Amino acid sequence: xxxxxxxxxxxxxxxxxxxxxxxxxxxxxxxxxxxxxxxxxxxxxxxxxxxxxxxxxxxxxxxxxxxxxxxxxxxxxxxxxxxxxxxxxxxxxxxxxxxxxxxxxxxxxxxxxxxxxxxxxxxxxxxxxxxxxxxxxxxxxxxxxxxxxxxxxxxxxxxxxxxxxxxxxxxxxxxxxxxxxxxxxxxxxxxxxxxxxxxxxxxxxxxxxxxxxxxxxxxxxxxxxxxxxxxxxxxxxxxxxxxxxxxxxxxxxxxxxxxxxxxxxxxxxxxxxxxxxxxxxxxxxxxxxxxxxxxxxxxxxxxxxxxxxxxxxxxxxxxxxxxxxxxxxxxx
Amino acid sequence: xxxxxxxxxxxxxxxxxxxxxxxxxxxxxxxxxxxxxxxxxxxxxxxxxxxxxxxxxxxxxxxxxxxxxxxxxxxxxxxxxxxxxxxxxxxxxxxxxxxxxxxxxxxxxxxxxxxxxxxxxxxxxxxxxxxxxxxxxxxxxxxxxxxxxxxxxxxxxxxxxxxxxxxxxxxxxxxxxxxxxxxxxxxxxxxxxxxxxxxxxxxxxxxxxxxxxxxxxxxxxxxxxxxxxxxxxxxxxxxxxxxxxxxxxxxxxxxxxxxxxxxxxxxxxxxxxxxxxxxxxxxxxxxxxxxxxxxxxxxxxxxxxxxxxxxxxxxxxxxxxxxxxxxxxxxx
Numbered sequence: 042x043x044x045x046x047x048x049x050x051x052x053x054x055x056x057x058x059x060x061x062x063x064x065x066x067x068x069x070x071x072x073x074x075x076x077x078x079x080x081x082x083x084x085x086x087x088x089x090x091x092x093x094x095x096x097x098x099x100x101x102x103x104x105x106x107x108x109x110x111x112x113x114x115x116x117x118x119x120x121x122x123x124x125x126x127x128x129x130x131x132x133x134x135x136x137x138x139x140x141x142x143x144x145x146x147x148x149x150x151x152x153x154x155x156x157x158x159x160x161x162x163x164x165x166x167x168x169x170x171x172x173x174x175x176x177x178x179x180x181x182x183x184x185x186x187x188x189x190x191x192x193x194x195x196x197x198x199x200x201x202x203x204x205x206x207x208x209x210x211x212x213x214x215x216x217x218x219x220x221x222x223x224x225x226x227x228x229x230x231x232x233x234x235x236x237x238x239x240x241x242x243x244x245x246x247x248x249x250x251x252x253x254x255x256x257x258x259x260x261x262x263x264x265x266x267x268x269x270x271x272x273x274x275x276x277x278x279x280x281x282x283x284x285x286x287x288x289x290x291x292x293x294x295x296x297x298x299x300x301x302x303x304x305x306x307x308x309x310x311x312x313x314x315x316x317x318x319x320x321x322x323x324x325x326x327x328x329x330x331x332x333x334x335x336x337x338x339x340x341x342x343x344x345x346x347x348x349x350x351x352x353x354x355x356x357x358x359x360x361x362x363x364x365x366x367x368x369x370x371x372x373x
Numbered sequence: 374x375x376x377x378x379x380x381x382x383x384x385x386x387x388x389x390x391x392x393x394x395x396x397x398x399x400x401x402x403x404x405x406x407x408x409x410x411x412x413x414x415x416x417x418x419x420x421x422x423x424x425x426x427x428x429x430x431x432x433x434x435x436x437x438x439x440x441x442x443x444x445x446x447x448x449x450x451x452x453x454x455x456x457x458x459x460x461x462x463x464x465x466x467x468x469x470x471x472x473x474x475x476x477x478x479x480x481x482x483x484x485x486x487x488x489x490x491x492x493x494x495x496x497x498x499x500x501x502x503x504x505x506x507x508x509x510x511x512x513x514x515x516x517x518x519x520x521x522x523x524x525x526x527x528x529x530x531x532x533x534x535x536x537x538x539x540x541x542x543x544x545x546x547x548x549x550x551x552x553x554x555x556x557x558x559x560x561x562x563x564x565x566x567x568x569x570x571x572x573x574x575x576x577x578x579x580x581x582x583x584x585x586x587x588x589x590x591x592x593x594x595x596x597x598x599x600x601x602x603x604x605x606x607x608x609x610x611x612x613x614x615x616x617x618x619x620x621x622x623x624x625x626x627x628x629x630x631x632x633x634x635x636x637x638x639x640x641x642x643x644x645x646x647x648x649x650x651x652x653x654x655x656x657x658x659x660x661x662x663x664x665x666x667x668x669x670x671x672x673x674x675x676x677x678x679x680x681x682x683x684x685x686x687x688x689x690x691x692x693x694x695x696x697x698x699x700x701x702x703x704x705x
Contacts, residue, residue, distance in 0.1 A: 045538035045584065046682075048665055081413045081540070082561045085575040089559030120557050201576055206377035208413070208540045208578030225452050225557050227421030229414045243417040244533055246540030246578055252377065333380055350378075 044251050049244050057247075057254050058240060064257035068266050071190050071213055078212040078232060079240040079250055084180045084199040086230065087210055088114040091176055091195060092121035093226035094233075095150045095218060103148040105168065106130045107299075108157030109339060110178060118152070121223070127151070134160050135296035139169065150174040150194055156182035156301050158202070159337040161293075161344070163301035167192045174218060182303045183211065184260060185349060186270045194218050202303075203269075203349045204260070205253030208246035260349065269349050276347045276356040277302040283360040290371040291363065294342075306336050306344045310370075314342050318370055329362055376583050381576050389579075389586050390572060396589035400598050403522050403545055410544040410564060411572040411582055416512045416531040418562065419542055420446040423508055423527060424453035425558035426565075427482050427550060435480040437500065438462045439631075440489030441671060442510060450484070453555070459483070466492050467628035471501065482506045482526055488514035488635050490534070491669040493625070493676070495633035499524045506550060514635045515543065516592060517681060518602040526550050534635075535601075535681045536592075537585030540578035592681065601681050608679045608688040609634040615692040622703040623695065626674075638668050638676045642702075646674050650702055661694055 047054055062077045071077060080087070096102050101123035104115040107130075118124045125145045128137040144151065151170040156163040158181040167189065168175060174194025183198035190196065195214045201207040212232065219233040228234055234242060260269060281300065284291040284307050292314075293300065293307045308314035309322045319342060326334050336342040345359060379386055394409045403409060412419070428434050433455035436447040439462075450456045457477045460469040476483065483502040488495040490513040499521065500507060506526025515530035522528065527546045533539040544564065551565040560566055561575060592601060613632065616623040616639050624646075625632065625639045640646030641654045651674060658666050668674040677691060 042664065049539065051665075081415065081418065081578075082559070083413065083575045086413065086559060086561040089561065093557075093559075117560060120559075199576060206578075206580055207381065207576045208581060223557075225425075225555075227414070227418060227425075227452075227559075227562070228449060229418040229421065230559070243415045244531060244539045246413075246581065248538055248580055249540060249578065332374065333383075 045248050047247065049241050049247050054247055055241075057251050058245070061250055061254040061257060062240075064254065064261060065211060065213070068184060068257060068260060069188055069190055069213070074216050075190060076214050076216060076219065076232075076236045078214065078235045079245055079253075080210045080212055080235060081208065081229065081246060083207070083210060084110070084178060084197070085113070085117070087178070087197045087199075087212065088117040089120070090212075090226070090230035090232070091150070091152070091197070092118050093223045093230055094221060095174065095176070095194070096122045097221055097223045098149040099147045101125060101145065101147055101149065103127050103145050103151040103170075103173070105136075105142075105151065105153035107136050107154060107162050107164075108134070108160035109337070110157055110159065110180070111152070111154040114152055114154065114178065122149075133296060134162050134294055134299075136162060136164065136299045144170065144173070148173050150176045152176045152178075154178040154180075156180075156303050158304050158346075159340060161295050161301045161304045161306040162299050163303065165299065174215070181346075181348075182301075184266055184269055185273045185303055187266055200249060200253050202346075205256045206249050208249035209253055211253075256349075272349070272353055273302045273347065275353050276351065277305060279353070279356050279360055280305050280345060280347070283363050287363070287367055288371070290367045303348065304344055304346050306340060306342055308342045309366075319343060321370065322366055325366060326359075326362060329358070331359060331362065377580050379579065381573050381579050386579055387573075389583050390577070393582055393586040393589060394572075396586065396593060397543060397545070400516060400589060400592060401520055401522055401545070406548050407522060408546050408548060408551065408564075408568040410546065410567045411577055411585075412542045412544055412567060413540070413561065413578060415539075415542060416442070416510060416529070417445070417449070419510070419529045419531075419544065420449040421452070422544075422558070422562035422564070423482070423484070423529070424450045425555045425562055426553060427506065427508070427526070428454040429553055429555045430481040431479045433457060433477065433479055433481065435459050435477050435483040435502075435505070437468075437474075437483065437485035439468050439486060439494050439496075440466070440492035441669070442489055442491065442512070443484070443486040446484055446486065446510065454481075465628060466494050466626055466631075468494060468496065468631045476502065476505070480505050482508045484508045484510075486510040486512075488512075488633050490636050490678075491672060491676075493627045493633045493636045493638040494631050495635065497631065506547070513678075513680075514633075516598055516601055517605045517635055519598055532581060532585050534678075537588045538581050540581035541585055543585075588681075604681070604685055605634045605679065607685050608683065609637060611685070611688050611692055612637050612677060612679070615695050619695070619699055620703070622699045635680065636676055636678050638672065638674055640674045641698075651675060653702065654698060657698060658691075658694060661690070663691060663694065 310318040642650040
């Protein structure tokens, strides 16, 4: 009998579910007063779930909008209460300095997106919230760096970038934040309910959890999050160096202090990009079996996503290709 | 590149997504004014989603509670508005006659569970609602019989019983019911939003949809829903006959007029069941590689779930085992 035929209440699935939880706890050094949940509905579902679980306390929350996903999160939050923008959304791809932030007195939580997948903007520090629970969307950089979980109220991440296939969302939540779900919070989004039932109250996406458990084992075998962090540093440094040393043939539009180690957008043929050259770049990359380098449709250009499954060697091949492409198509 | 590594916006996944939709439309003869959605959050998530999409119109809804799942659905609905119980929950496992039903003047919709998975109670007719949109949970009997979709406002089903693995919910919704989501409806549960974005606005459970598409192809190859209906009739008749002809060694507690063709609960050793005999029954069945015959923990006894993947031959083997078990352990 295969895993996908099995009952989610079988002892076989129970073992997988428990092992995956235990691996998350171990790999991220999750303190005992945090619960680990596996949910459905993606990161977008979690945007709503967080509000329905936490916002009731004061009816408002603070949002740090630094790109596409935090912007969508703030819009979703407005359904559930008052949303305070801690700073106006930056016009360039950057993170305003904390001394310019306006945190509210009355926020139930402070939300931010630790790594903006589309925009390529990443925090390299933990936002200071003066005791207000901090909620982090780490969908695109979970397990790519060490995290001090104790500084967070909630960390959540869709599995599909770094730790598994789509269909499961990892939620790490501090126990004292459980039990305040709003009246209209669907049971499937009630963190306390999911926690009490060990993430198997209703049928989970068993295959996704199964594969996630295998990926977490793989991360552990590789040397854990420390090794993934080292890889992420090596991969991103290699690529940013190639961009920096390209005489503006390749241009990364992100402010240096907040460049993502994971999603690296750049233009080909100058700061505004040359559409024809970028198409050519993608076409030739595909011939070398380098796929999905196209920037998100909302921002254009090229985007290299250096998730955990991408090796240092993969990035070296990309950089080598970029050098050759520049020699062929760049200014002589 | 495997499916689970692929972007849900790739042309490869788009083809799978469209093919699965087309197969549902073809197999269930879905009229053109109905949309086919693939969602997340399971049937339980759908209990909430339905209310947040439809209940706003009048603030109330009618529920036909005939077992475990419709009871949970009614409880979930009470979060979102006034729930009218069309009849008191029956004390025996049966469906009260429609002439005893009290439908409300002001219901936004009438909800029922076409087949109660835990209890083994199934409707063999479509409830008449005098024009009020009818909402059916068909999680455990979708594609096991012909359905006149035009009689429904919404049909939904978690895939994991008859049409695929867990992680995807099929929703068939009449177009005119779209666009009325409540203010606090999460975007991932807004049917209009999912429909407008062809079920790929946010990352779907790609693997589950992929396998579902394969299962739908298989149903088509076998001869479509007609063939599955014939199989369901043959399988359930074979098993019920064995129970009926067992001199009350096997007893099915469900009223005859509403016995499920899909989930068939029975007791071993008389109407109240003999715990020791039932344990023995399960143990010996497992030796013959017949698994998961244990009744749901809330009702006990034995339950044979004859989903589409179970063949007529499988049921013949079960019945053969039951005969032998009775000869060995029944009254001489």
